[in-house]
Amino acid sequence: MKDTEIKRLLSAHIVSVLSIILTTIVPPLFLENFSVLGTHLIWLCICSICVTTVNIILYIILKPNPSSKRISFAHKVTKFLKCCVFFFISCILFHGIIVLYGAPLIESVLETFLFAVLLSTFTTLHCLCMLGPNIQAWIRVFSKNGAMSIWDNSLQITTMCSIVGAWLGAFPIPLDWDRPWQIWPISCSLGATFGYVAGLIIAPLWIYWNRKQLTYKSR
Amino acid sequence: MQRWPVLLFLAWACFLFFSGIGLFTSGFLLMRIELTNRSSCSDPLATPAWAGQGVAPGACWMPQRVPKAVLLIIDALTFEFARFDPAKAQPRPYENKLGFLHQLAGSQPRHARLYRFRADPPTTTMQRIKGITTGSLPTFIDVGSNFASYAIQEDNLLGQLVQNGRRVVFMGDDTWDGLFPQKFFRSYFFPSFNVKDLHTVDDGILQHLYPTVDGGEWDLLIAHFLGVDHCGHKHGPDHPEMAKKLTQMNEMLRSLVDHLGNDTLLLVAGDHGMTETGDHGGDSEKEVNAALFVYSKTPLFGAHLPEEPETIPQVNLVPTLALLLGVPIPYGNIGEVMAELFSGDGAATSAALSQLSAYHINARQVDRFLHSYSLAAQDLPAERLRHLRELFSAAMEEHDRLLAQVREGLSASPELEARLGRLVGRFQRYLREARAVCMESWARFHPLRMVAGCALIAASCLLCCVASELAAALDFSYRSCLLYPLLWGLAVAAVLGLGHLLTREGLDLILVLSWLAAASQLAFFWHSWGRRSRRAHLAGGQPPVASAGLWQRLRAWQGLVLPMGILFIRCCAMFSDSFVVAEARVAPFLLASLAILLVGKLHWHGRLTAPEVPKQPPGSAFYQKESWQLLCLLAVLLACLRLSGLFHQCREEIPHCQPSSFLAPLASLQSTQAKNLFYLLCVASLAGLVYAVRRWLRHYGNLNSTSPLVLFVRWAFPLAAVWIACYWAVTSGAEDTLGKLQELVQVALVGFPRAVYGLASLGLLLALWTPVTVFVKDSRESVGPIVTPYQGAPSSQADLQHVIPQIYRRMQESLKSQLDRGHQRATVAAYGLGSVYSATLVIVLTLLGFLLLMLHSERMSLAFLLLFLEAFVLLRIHACVVSLAGDAEPFVVPWYAVTAWVFAATQFFYSTGHQPIFPAIHWNAAFVGFQEGHSTHLLPAVLVGANTFASHILFAVGCPLLLLWPFVCEAPNSQRRRLKKELREELQEEEEPVMEMRLRESPERFSAALLQLGLKYLFVLGVQLLACVWAAMILRRHLMVWKVFAPKFLFEALGFMVSSICLLLGIFLVMRVDCAVSAWFEQLQTR
């Protein structure tokens, strides 16, 4: 049972990683002058959209947390709308935190916001897919003994890796190397992306290695 | 409670750090006094005319030999670049590129010559320009210069030329603009800052060079090329780019020589060399080995051709050029004239005579300088000076004798020539020794001292760590940890001092003190190690718990990962010039990360969520009320951090930086409306500060008593605020007032600040004299007898300790009932006992805040308001975290709190408009309340220092609050505690929130906690200082060492000193309150 779960997790993550790699390879075929550094905003949009769709599709296919009872269509619609609102709020929140961390307030608002959207797709969207718009469940998942399935564990790992990556991405900004990727927010969004990818790769491995220790409370 | 030992131990730890700083500084920051004297033509230094030498009209000291000169400085022109070796088959990219110089020297040996040009360390461009123009050995700090600008204050070649009506034209590196403002007849400056840019400066010069040379409107033309240096920094010397750059220079020289007239002297010089990586700044052979090339279309040199190029010290250029151009040698010059250039093409004897007269003038000038310098400063060894003086007078006597004989008509003979040669040799020897003496004390790093200073600081950090561990274990014997080490140290110092006295060497105070520090440190480590092993021996009947113990220890260390990791990142940031430059943003970033990670960690461990209640749906968790409070506090902290960035100051390394408009005084605002608005805002922030402090004190009941301190808080705080507001009104509107009012304004400008100074000092004295702000209401009938079990005064300390908790428990009880029911029923026995320590600290901090705020410009009061708010929020977060974490030991201030506190101090150093560079110091702080200036240097230094280190002072004095605040915040949490208590039913005794009195219950642990807090604070400060010192030592060759690292080190060291002293004061204040509270209790007993 567990091994098959881990395999499903691994395959889902590999699809996600591939989708991110494709966002850097495919667009140049269609768009002129496209490069991740040069037209960073476009890449941010493409990457966010791509990760969003892939995640939603994966969620629909895999159904990591299947619920037993049938849900009415109206309920599904309200849930979807709620998810959208949550996503938007999380973008605003991330934007606020990034600005509080020292990002420029007025100049490059768009850049900052798109970066916030990217971070949200890496973190909040995942949570929404896995747990639904349920803050209590989120609070529960992100605590030491809160994980109830390997999907929760992978959620913890990818989310933390993305945020740590974004945080580390801020470090090269003050250096006087005059590299194109030092411009705000390129290094941070790249850091977040690398962190996310690393998280996607690490999560199944970590779970595999610790599969003996991992025991989950049944709901 | 042990008070003095704690203070003494902390003072000793501070001393250890200070001695480390002193030792390092003496090896790294060489100092020199700048004299303001200037040479002039009328100085009686000129040689009496020799026979057969008519004094040319208008000649000054010596007749002019060269009417015009071109000085080309090619930055970082190493001798290797200028040398040409035709035998080389495969030259490296930088070799054999300046072929034109070789061609000139080969074809016209009497016109051109190449020298090795020895630069003096520090080999940075600015210091070298200073050296090439003043003839002196500039150190990093030339005391006496105006710190606010880099302009050269000393007498220099350009100053002399301008003074004597010559036209100096400059083109190139804009460093010269800062060094010689308004000195040039014409100038073309190009930005030098961007090291990556190889061509802007050079192309700019090439555009103007030939037209200017042809125009002829100049006497000295200076062109400073930067491309070679920048190429070195960017690519290193061994790079094809360097070959291109040198070839370009070669072509430039070739065409320049075509444009030169016959009477023009051409000098091509490198200001310093470069290492194999293309850097410079230090004193290695490659860095000091520059090139000098001299050329003129009229013959300059004698027929004698040296085999190897001669080595010329860089300062020699100054007297040579001065005398050749016929101006006085700059006053502070210690260089020696280049004799060959004075030989001319006359006969041997006349050549020797003119050389001699140049040497004579040179020697007299150097002697005059050494005399004045030794009167102004004592750093040149007296013994050596006396020896020099002897050399000089002997040479002068010989000179006078020879002069008399020549006057009498001694004909030119081989004997005369020999005597002339010997005399020149004597002058030469004198000049060289004089230079060596100066060099020894000004221009050498002492690597050994630097390393030793570093080691001392590192060992002190370790000591702080070890001692704080010992204090935590309550296993601290002052006898073995303080007394014995001190005795050992004193013994070693005494032996050394005696040794010095016996060998009659000069006593080097810094060295002796560092030996004292090192010896006492060693003794400390020895004793603590000994104790430890003994303890292990006593405990170790069975083998010590190996695996479990290790695991436990690792668990204990886990808590350290977060604060120490962040601290480590901050220390690493000290090693990068970019990060030091950007530190104003790095510090808040790290502080925010620390806070967020802390809260995140609490969340991760499930401390923020309420214990699960069965009725909740499974798999969900809710936050407690306190957790939401913590999150709100975190948000406020982040907002504070972000807002504090509004008050930043700029430094030149950051391009497109606009300094915060809040830094400018209100008086500089044009619009009256904006002025009024800002004025109101400032006054509001001041009023807000006063209101908040009074509100806090009232809330904890510390504003009710009639003790002088409380009365002072009630009346003098608003008064001080009003006075400051009046002062601001006067300063910001000073220009608008007219006629008669002007006098009044002058009085007010002096009066208001001084009144605030007076008021604040009065308040501080009161806080020391009667720090207890507890109000006792004698209404015992209603409460019942306070002291029941014991009759009379307690006889022993043990009795007293038993009684005290009962007293304040009663008081707290009634205080609580008072709070619950409102103010109608006066059944309260004592107010404010639970916050008596922090109340005094808060009062003192507010007073200091007033003082420091007044030293800043008006609108910085907003930054100070922010500072107090942020400190408060940090304390609240700390208290919240302590209460949420639950298991924490209440007497131990965790590392994260101390680290955050230190980071906040650093952050507000920047957010009060400072930067660790000299031009950013707010000098006008010295004139607040002293409009007419000062007679002494002490007072302005204190004022400017207080302005600069305002945040260091406030946070260091407030440091004990970190220990006190969790106790103060205990009261509101009592509800939760009771809830917990219901769960733990075994606890029978009802526990009241006794707040800070809990500290008094265990005086031993209180003093240990204070000691530990102080040591932790010193440790965090010390580690940062260590990183800074290390960076300065390792990167002393770095391009930015004198612009970034050395000033940063200086500010960090001064900040450390100020912080540590203020920390001692803060802890002293807490102990004073403790004393007073003890006295107060005793008084209560006897009543």
Ligand SMILES: [Zn+2]
């Ligand atoms: Zn240079």
Ligand SMILES: [Zn+2]
């Ligand atoms: Zn350089």
